[in-house]
Amino acid sequence: MAASAIITGLVAAGGLISKIIQAADTAQHNKRExxxxxxxVQMIAELLPQVQDPEAMRPLAGLGEALTEAHELVQSCQRKGRTYRFFAAGRQSDRFREVQGRIDSLLILFPMVGLIGLARRLDGTGHVSVLNRASSSSVHSAVSHEVSESDSEGAEVFTLAEITAATKNFGVVLGKGDSGTVYKGKLHDGREVAVKRFRHGQRSAEATFGTELAILHPVSHEHIVRLLGSCAEDEERMLVYENVDNGTLRDQLNNNASPVATSWKARVGVLLGAARAIYHLHCRAIPLLIHCNVTSSNILLDRSWTPRLAGFGASVWRAPDVESQAVDIVQTYGYEDPEYRSTGGLKPATDLYSLGVVMLEVLTGNQPVVAVWEETKKTMVDTTLVSWALPTIEAGQLGDVLDRRPTTEPTPQQRQALQLVASTASICLRLQGDNRPAIPDVVANLEKALQLICNDMFGRL
Known part of the structure; x- marks a missing residue:
């Protein structure tokens, strides 16, 4: 695809997007759709200026056709006749679902498009060159203060030899997951790192590598794990992160001697950090993001016990003001959003549900799946933490499921704080996403809960 064709394609897409937005403003029916x-399509308009490379355009080959169909569909909603609307209603509903699905599928591809662009902007020093932002100044001006000076230089590209030396031939395993294994390493300049090595030959692992690299490269936040660079050599696909010395929240809750397991202040502080990371993704990141895999195993803790959200392989970019996106994701058992499972529509509220499960883990000390006695079967069976703990909490009996390791009996202020966390978890776990709180409200509740605990500690000094 020649450069002139790219420009022509971008101009044509931009023109169609403008027509779609104008037609939507004057729709006579199906206004919500x-x-x-x-x-x-407005989201696509904001992302398109970043696509200036012939190779990067290849995954978006169907964009023009999808936008043309979207324009025709929105235009058809200008017709006023009742008879037409009656006979067309069912057909249009199906077409809206189909077209929205195609647009959502294209939005999912933009992280991979960004990855291709990054890979092709490699300069001679082994770093990714800075993006040309002139064509998208309106989008990127707001993000400049979010990105640190070191990040602006670009993600580093490491060789397989460098990674092998840094990890001492992949000698120390920090953790394992579905897509690969994480190893401890130390770069030649002394930086300690965690290296995620993706499984060979897995298409899903390849996609996860591309998504995580494209999404995390521009993101900089105190409570989001920092991506240092990558390695893509032969069949190897690896991501290099800053090392977090204290493992995951799940590791710490499993360790009776952990300062997290033994302190309500530490536990609520971790929840607050994770919530602030999600707030950044939902409200501040450009483009906006849905994490899609918030779990206690994806909340890491650095050497100062600061929480860092990780696990961005399933994350998706989202269009603002869109209620849901038809996106196919695989959630971790125990954290599955029931609304997404039944409708297939992904919302920011999906992250809120998963965070609610993590809150229950923090309150009870249990894992997201627990074994309970099944009287009819006369045996232990697995059930979700939500189905086990939430009814007790909503019945006003938080103390019956509360973890006793931090303290045998919470003080009145601690109990007030923990009740606030529990009630926040309860509304995050509502079946309908529209009935769950927005992430700013969750952050505010957790800030209040942490302040209650800190005031209690200060008062007893």
């Missing part, structure tokens, strides 16, 4: 579709 038209607005949602317009929000989706």
């Amino acid at each position: 038209c607005k949602n579709l317009a929000s989706r």
Whole structure:
């Protein structure tokens, strides 16, 4: 695809997007569907200026056709006749679902498009060159203060030999997951790192590598794990992160001697850090993001016990003001959003549900799946932590499921703080996403809970 063709394609796409948005504003029926579709294509408009490389355009080959169909669909909603609307209603509903699904599928590809662009902007020093932001100043001006000076230089590209030396031939395993294994390492300049080595030959692992690299490269936040660089050599796909010395929240809750397991202040502090990371993704990141895999195993703790959200392999970019996106993701058992499972529509509220499960883990000390006695079967069976703990909490009996390791009996202020965390978890776990709180409200509740605990500690000094 020649450079002139790219420019022509971008101009044509931009023109169609403008027409779709204008037509949606004057729709006579299916107004809600038209607005949602317009929000989706507006998201594409904000991302398109970053696509300036012929190779990067290849995954978006169907964009023009999808936008043309979207424009025709929104235009058809200008017709006013009742008879037409009656006979077209069912057909249009199916077409909206189909077109929205195609647009959502294209939005998912943008992280991979970003990865291709990054890979092709490698300069001679082994770093990724700074993006040309002139064509998208309106989008990127707001992000400049979020990105640190070191990040602006670009993610480093490491050789397989460098990674092998840094990890001492992949000698120390920090953890294992579905997509690969994480190893401890130390770079030649003394930086301690964690290296995620993806499984060979797995298409899903390859996609996860691309998504995580494209999404995490521009993101900088105190409570989000920092990506240092990558390695893509032969069949090897690896991501290099800053090392977090104290493992995961799940590790610490499993360790009776851990300062997290033995302190309500530490536990609520970890929840607050994770919530602030999600707030950044939902409200501040450009483009906005849905994490899609918030778990206690994806909340890491550095040497100062600061929580860092990780595990971005399933994350997706989202269009603002769109209620849900038809995206196919695989959630971890115990954290699955029931609304997403039944509708297939992904919302930011999906992250809120998973965070609610993590809150229950922090309150009870249990894992997201627990073994309970099944009287009819006369045996132990697995059930979710939500189904085990939430009814007791909502019945006002938090003390019956509360972990006793931090303290045998919480003080009145501690109990007030923990009750606030529990009630926040309860509303995060509502079946309908629209009934769950927005992430700013969750952050505010956790800040209040932590302040209550800190005031209690200060008062007893």
